Amino acid sequence: MSYDREKQVAMDAAIAAAKLCQQVRQDIPQAIEKQDKSPVTVADFGSQAIICKALGEAFPDDPVVGEEDAAELRKPEMAETLNKMLGYVQSLIPDATADRVTDWIDRGNGSVSPRYWTLDPIDGTKGFLRQDQYAVALALIEGGDVKVGVLACPAMPVGGREPGMLYVAVRGEGAAMMPLAGGELQPIQVVSPEDAENLRFVESVEAAHGDQSRQNAIAQAAGITAESVRVDSQAKYGIVASGKAALYLRLPSPKKPDYRENIWDHAAGAIVVEEAGGKVTDMYGKPLNFADGSKMVNNRGVVVSNGVLHDRVLAVLNR
Ligand SMILES: Nc1ncnc2c1ncn2[C@@H]1O[C@H](COP(=O)(O)OS(=O)(=O)O)[C@@H](OP(=O)(O)O)[C@H]1O
Ligand SMILES: [Mg+2]
Ligand SMILES: [Mg+2]
Ligand SMILES: [Mg+2]
Numbered sequence: 001m002s003y004d005r006e007k008q009v010a011m012d013a014a015i016a017a018a019k020l021c022q023q024v025r026q027d028i029p030q031a032i033e034k035q036d037k038s039p040v041t042v043a044d045f046g047s048q049a050i051i052c053k054a055l056g057e058a059f060p061d062d063p064v065v066g067e068e069d070a071a072e073l074r075k076p077e078m079a080e081t082l083n084k085m086l087g088y089v090q091s092l093i094p095d096a097t098a099d100r101v102t103d104w105i106d107r108g109n110g111s112v113s114p115r116y117w118t119l120d121p122i123d124g125t126k127g128f129l130r131q132d133q134y135a136v137a138l139a140l141i142e143g144g145d146v147k148v149g150v151l152a153c154p155a156m157p158v159g160g161r162e163p164g165m166l167y168v169a170v171r172g173e174g175a176a177m178m179p180l181a182g183g184e185l186q187p188i189q190v191v192s193p194e195d196a197e198n199l200r201f202v203e204s205v206e207a208a209h210g211d212q213s214r215q216n217a218i219a220q221a222a223g224i225t226a227e228s229v230r231v232d233s234q235a236k237y238g239i240v241a242s243g244k245a246a247l248y249l250r251l252p253s254p255k256k257p258d259y260r261e262n263i264w265d266h267a268a269g270a271i272v273v274e275e276a277g278g279k280v281t282d283m284y285g286k287p288l289n290f291a292d293g294s295k296m297v298n299n300r301g302v303v304v305s306n307g308v309l310h311d312r313v314l315a316v317l318n319r
Contacts, residue, residue, distance in 0.1 A: 003140070003148050003170045005058070010117075010138050010150040011168055013054035017047035017136045018152040018164065018180055020088050021122060025154075031129055032081065034072075039125050042085040044068050045105055047121035047136055049089055049096075052107035055117055062140075065294050066108025066119040067264050074102055112263070112293050115142045120234070120264035126206055127232025131155075135233040139267035144291030147171045149271035153235045154180060167238040169275035175241050190278040190306035191243040200226045201247035202236045208253055215249040221316040222247070222309060237269025240304050241276035247313065248304035251283060260295040261288075266302060279303075279310040283317055 024043035031039035048068045055064055073082050082098055089096045108119055117140050124134035133155050140148040149169050156165040164180030167188070176185035191198040201219040204210050216228060224247060231239060236248045252259060267290055270280040281287060283301030292298070303313055 006140050006148045007150075007168060007170050009054060009058040010140065010148055011166065013051040014136045014138050014150045014152040015166065015180060016054070016092055017050045017121065018154045018166075020046045020050060020092060021128065021134070021136065022154050022164075023091065024088055025128065025131070029129065031125075032072075039129060040068060041122070041125065041128065042081060042088060043128065044122045044125060045070070045073060045085045046088045046101075048108050048119060049085075049101045049104040050092060051119055051121065051136070051138060053093070053100075053104040056104065056107050059117075063110025063113050063116040064108045064119055065110050065112055065116055065263065066105075066121065067262065068105060068121060069109050070102040070105040073105070112141075112291065115140070117141070118264045118267050118290070118294075120262075120268075123265060124233025124235070127155075130205075130232075132205065133232040133235040135235050135238070135269075137234050137264060137268040139264075139271065141263075141267060141290045144289070145171065146267050146271040146290060149268035151234050151238050151268050151272055152180060153233070153238055156235060156238065165238065167241060167272045169241075169272045171271065171275070173275065175272050175275035177238070177242055188242045188276045190240060190273065190276050191246050192306075193308050195243070198244055199224055199246045201228050201249060202231050202239055202245045203228045203249055204236075205230045205232045208255065209250070211251040211253055214251050218249060218251070218313060218316050219247060222313045234265065234269035237273050237304060240278055240306065241272045243276075243306075246306045246309055248302070249313075250302040250304075251317075252301050260297050261299060261302060263290050263294055263296060266296070269304070273304055277307055279305050279307045281310070281314070283314075285314045285318075
């Protein structure tokens, strides 16, 4: 079956959401604290609204499993935030209203199903707030297999031009990237073992999201001598997929041994790397499970590589 329409709708929606995010970021957004103490901004909500609206119109039967929901925003004390967010959405969708945007956001409260989308409207909210990297991440999953993935990375450097790169993949069709400012999709490939300059590894900026000392020790033992490059969000998957790094390691934080990864933090990135010729598993070599729920309860950590390095990294990790 062809996923041309899914790919196009997902790309257009992610590009529109990325525009909103960049507009919000120019105005120096405020962080709102969620119940789990993690930050969210009007851009996270606006991005989810725009993408869920587009998916709802194009694929009304598809559930969307998104990170955010509008319950807090509907509270009277959040009226100012809601209004601010609405203003940004209206710059792209003039007939948006407060009721409509909150409904669009809540389309993201769907459940994992035989066919569903998963959405992280801003992955790397902390990076977004720091003016560093972040990604709008959207993936279509069917029968537990990711079929389409789109990653918009509005802050990704694009040699000499306005920053912003879009990465996209369809199962069986390869991966490609395109500057967000416009241009053609260009096929991408993971790095080959001969390309010593790009045999570096990437990890999260936030120390609490992984185990940086172990990540560095494992990468060294697997033969990567250069220091890690720390990047926020699924931009790390885009960097591996486009051959700018050979490895992305995300090992469980010793401080949060019970943390389980969310599907929306990995699905889009995973297909982009796989279709660029790389490999993605958990730290024990198990495939990431997108079939059972919004958390990958039976996976621990994530190993993303150019493929060639993968077995060596797993061997070092599990010896
Ligand atoms: N303890 C712990 N362990 C692992 N992962 C965690 C943890 N806490 C949060 N998160 C998730 O990390 C998402 C941000 O991605 P990164 O960690 O790759 O980027 S960053 O460098 O930390 O910004 C972040 O995604 P967003 O909430 O979309 O920003 C979280 O879902
Ligand atoms: Mg978050
Ligand atoms: Mg995330
Ligand atoms: Mg997020």
